Amino acid sequence: MLAVEKITLNYETTLTGCETLPVFGWIITSSLRDVQQRSWRLQLSAQEDFAQCLFDSGEMHDDRSSNIELPDVACQHSTRYFVRVHITDNHGEESGWSPAATFITGLPAQAWQGVFISAETPQDKDNSKGTLLRHAFSLSDGDDIVSAVVHASALGLYQLWINGEKVGRDELSPGWTSYHHHLLYQTWDVTEHLREGENVIGAMVGAGWYKGDMSFNRYRNYYGQQTGFICHMVVTLRDGSQRIIATDAHWQGCDDAILFAEIYDGEVYDARREQRGWSEPAFSAGHWRAVTTLAAETSVLQPQTACPVQEIERLAPCSIIATPKGETVLDFGQNLSGWVEFRVRGAAGERVVLRHFEVLDAEGNVYLANLRTAKQCIDYTLRGEGEECYHPHFTFQGFRYVLIERWPGTPTRDDFVAVVLHSAMTPTGHIETSNADLNQLHHNIMWGLKGNFVDIPTDCPQRDERLGWTGDAQIFCRTASYLMQTRTFFAKWLTDLQHDQTPEGGVPHVIPDILTGKCDNDRFLSHGRTHSAAAWADAAVINPWTLYLMYGDKQTLARQYGSMKAWVEFMHDNAVENQWSWKLQFGDWVALDAKEGSYFGATPNELTCMAYYALSTLLLAKSAKALGNDVDHTHYQALHTAIVESFRNEFFTATGRLAARTQTAHILALYFQLVPDAHRERTVQTLLELLAENDGHLVTGFVGTPYFCHALSENGQADAAWQLLMKEDFPSWLYQVKAGATTIWEHWDGVKPDGTMWSPDMNSFNHYAYGAIGEWLYRVAAGINTEEHAPGFKSSVLRPIPGGGLTWLKARYGSVYGDIAVHWTQEPARDGLQSITLEVDIPPNTHSMVILDGAQTLLDTDGLDFAPVDGGYSAQVGSGHYRVIWQR
Incomplete structure (x- = not known):
């Protein structure tokens, strides 16, 4: 039976506050194999029964079921809308109308009637206390309320309260952004919170990221010296009229029982000072004071449509x-x-x-x-x-x-x-295997994400840092996008990256950028060295491209394209013969081949800079092609070719020896396709030698580690990749598991084998960067991968590579089209051949290339038409469940 299981709006199941029509998609279910959508019809209405439609697409004869943009439709602000879809497929089945999805429109900048108000004064600039704000209003008995929608934000952090109840489940709102350019507001339907007669709307407000102590330098008031709050509530009545309740000078304020609240230091709360019932109509606020209005711009307000903390x-x-x-x-x-x-x-x-x-x-x-x-x-x-x-x-x-x-x-x-x-992100990835330690590693990777995706992708959540380091976010982006639906999360963060970029295109080390101008006494970051480090700044290019691959997200790619191009041009402007550098380079950060007492790995910065210059230029060229910009595609493709040639001339001898004899140098050269074809085998063998010299262990840092297993498995060394992954002694991923870790550590030896600690100046036990191995687990061990020509897993490649001594592995990934599942089992070899059973699930309206890596004999093909290919067999497969058995 054909059905539309759910509709997605900007890749989410519900949206609040969108100022433009979302991008639509839907997930299809069917009991049949090889299901392809033939047509769709979408209706948009302000009425739940769709009695009148604001938009009706009519029957559209195409197979798109994701990333669908509608023509401009005149939606009213602060209004709930309903969407439903009907489809047909290639088997002649019809779905019937889907369950409706809903979204609430936001408030355009010109429509805001509220102003920012504060219960603080300029004398409070060094205080981190909490304050309360309230406003009473009346709805008469004759007011027949149809709906009430409120939009609110703060300079600082806030909670919204109406009639004694906290509104919504969000915490730490409005989150952390580049506030002077990009301040998020939140939207809620508060119809059920209102009553006839007296009502009270109010807010609790705290310092948060806006004016609190921030970064390891402990500067405060980075964005401003007073907290503030703004709201605009639209109450729609049965007769079509509207009441607007908005912040103004008539509101009242008071100090809260929160005597102190800071991101790093915690909270001091005196319950004896609570203003009990402060947001209820019966409360007497005669002792409260008048608020002040702030000259803060409302033009920077943008909707947070999803993904709140x-x-x-x-x-x-x-x-x-x-x-x-x-x-x-x-x-x-x-x-x-x-x-x-x-x-x-x-x-x-x-x-x-x-x-x-x-x-x-x-x-x-x-x-x-x-x-x-x-x-x-x-x-x-x-x-x-x-x-x-x-x-x-x-x-x-x-x-x-x-x-x-x-x-x-x-x-x-x-x-x-x-x-x-x-x-709040939708979980999309799950892996379970026959090895308990590997399962715990996956658990630790997931909890590393949970612990650090608190509105921005932080490096760590515990010490006096918790900053949006670009390198960490770049390294982990693909893994994170298997584990959770991260499109909304990263798109928001990338908006701030674009805002905080230097006029020349340089990318700050942390986003939002609170280091620039505040690090004059820092041993690393003084003298303007707060931006443009290779592998860190490349988040400007790698992350938007990753969202395009994982979700087919052209919207973020297009919006970030100027930022991506500016970063590549920054490297180009600072390059001599395609070699570039900039003040401070982190290189292979905290690699174990660093000199004693140093955080900087042994791989030369010149090599790392040029390698990432090549990668970002290539991805920019691909992005230009995806966006239909043929001129830029041709230009940057040629620039990439020139950079690769320069890299080879600079770092490879005529006989194929790579000048830098480190694991990371060889990993980058291989994975970024920088090795001349004639020298690839030598480069692979040297990498294996470097592994052997360290008893099969890695000594890589932030730059080399994410790609190590990929560099091996993509070059015929999958067994070596599995062996590296399954190492249990220091240094290894499973060493941390054996030591009792429940998240990923900052250092391979955060706790040393003798039980002592790494230096406390930088020893986080929740630092997701090395969890980037998760990408290899999904893409290679489970074999779930997308294709660039049909991103978002519209066309997938399922090519699992069993190994590691596992007897079975189960993986599931929730793509924008539905769940992709892989389950393989392998039996001990008999007569020199190993029997492998592979079960796959492919969602409707997609297809996959299933590749049996290393297959020699096919025992059961489940009706699929496999053909021999180099190193195995492959078959083009439509949607459905399949079970294949082969020997290798």
Whole structure:
């Protein structure tokens, strides 16, 4: 039976606040094989029953079911719309109308009637307290409310409240952006929150990223010195008229019970100072003060249509530990980002003090040194009225353990729960194998994403940093996009990358950029060295291209194209004979072949810079082609050819020896296709020699590690790639697993084999970069890959490469067309041949090239027409479930 399972709007299932029509798509289900869509019809209406349609496409005879852009339709702002789809397929079946998807339109800049208001004064510039804002309004008995939609944002962080209830599930809104250019507002349907008669709308506001202490240099007030809040609520009545409730000078303000709230340091809260009932009509606000209006631009307001930070799950403590030093510690069993919620009883004035941290030291005691100056502390003063429940508001912590420094009475496990916070993204990837350690590695990679995708892709969530390092985000982008639907998340971050780019096209090391102009005394970043490092700045090109590959997302590619081109031109402008460099280069960061006491790996920066220059130029040429820009495609393709030729002349001898004898140099040369064909075999063999010299272990850092297994498996060395992955002793991915890690570490030896720690100045235990091996697990071990000519997995390649001593592997990836699944099992070799069973699921309206790598004999083809190819067999396959058995 043919059906449309769900409709997607900008790759999400629901949108709020969109100012332009979203890009539409839908996922098709069918019990038949080889299902291809033949036609579709889409209707858009402001009525749930579609009695009147604002737009009706009519029957469209094409096979598109993703990335569909409609002509301009005149939608009203602050209005809910409904979308439904009907399709037919190549078997003559019809789907019937799909369930409706909904979206709420946003508020154009010119329509905002609210202004930014603040309960702070300029004298509060060094304070990080919380404030409250409120406004009472009346809806008469005759007001028949049809809908109420509110749009809100803040300079700082905020929570919106109406009539005593928090609106929505979002936390840490409006998130962190390049606020002076790009400030997100949130949109909610609040119809159910309103009542006849008196109503109150209000907000809690905190410092957040806007004016709090930020970065390892601990500068504050980077964007401004006063917090602010803005909202605009549209109440639509049955007669078609509208009431507007917006922020203005008539609102009232007051200090909150939040005495202090900072991203790094935590929250101080005195429950005795709560303004109980402050957002309810019955509250007396006579003692509240007048607010001030701020001269902040509303033109920078842009809608956050999806992907807010939310509570995603809750974890109970595994145990309460008494350390050898007598400390009382909660163990939640998982390194995470979020906060602790607790319930407590005690007398007024008693306190709860909690310190959050990641690991115990070798003796089993509390270890705080790697937090550097971040306090990660919650200090709560009881009001003394029965059971009190509390969680923080405007901070988050990175932790597995919590030190209970103060608690009235004796704490129990039931008093606490860890609340996991991260950007709300749809999970799309899952891998399970016969090896428990490999499963734990995948778990750790996933939790590295969860812990660091808190509105921006941070390097780490616990110490006084938590910045959007471009290198980390670039390295991990493809892996992240297998694990979660990251299109919205990265598209938002890339918008800020474009805003924060230098006028010359240079790309800051962190996005949003809060380092430029604030690092004069930093040993690395002084003298303007806060932008344009190879592999870091290349996020400007690699990440938009990755979104195009994974989702077929031409919209982000087109929007970022100017930024991509500016970065490549920056390299070109600073190159001499295609060799470029810029002030500070991180190179193969924290590689194990670095000199003693150095973070910089042994691979020459000249090689790394030129390799990434070649890669970004190639991807820019491909992007130009995808966008139909033939002139740029030809130009940058020629530039790429010239860079590759220069690379070969500079770094390869006539006999094929690569001048830099490091693992990373050979990995980049191979994976970026920089090796002359005549010298490829020698380069591969040298890489194997470099592995053997380190007893089969990697010594790579941030640049070489993501591509190591790819460089091997793409060059006939899949067994070597599996052996590298499955190493269990230091340094290796599974060494961390064996050491009890629940996330990915910053260093291969964050905890050394003897139990001692790496230097505390830079030793995060939740640092996702090395989790980039996840891409290899999905693309090679499971074999799930897309094709550039049909991105978004419209056409996929399923080419699993079993190995690693596994007896089975199951993988599933939720593409924009539906789930792609691979399940392989392998039996021990008999008579020199190994039997492999492969089951695949291919979603409707797509097709796949299934390749049986190394197959010699086909035992069961399930009706598929396999043909011999170099190194195996292949078949072009339509949608459906298939089971194939072969021998190799």
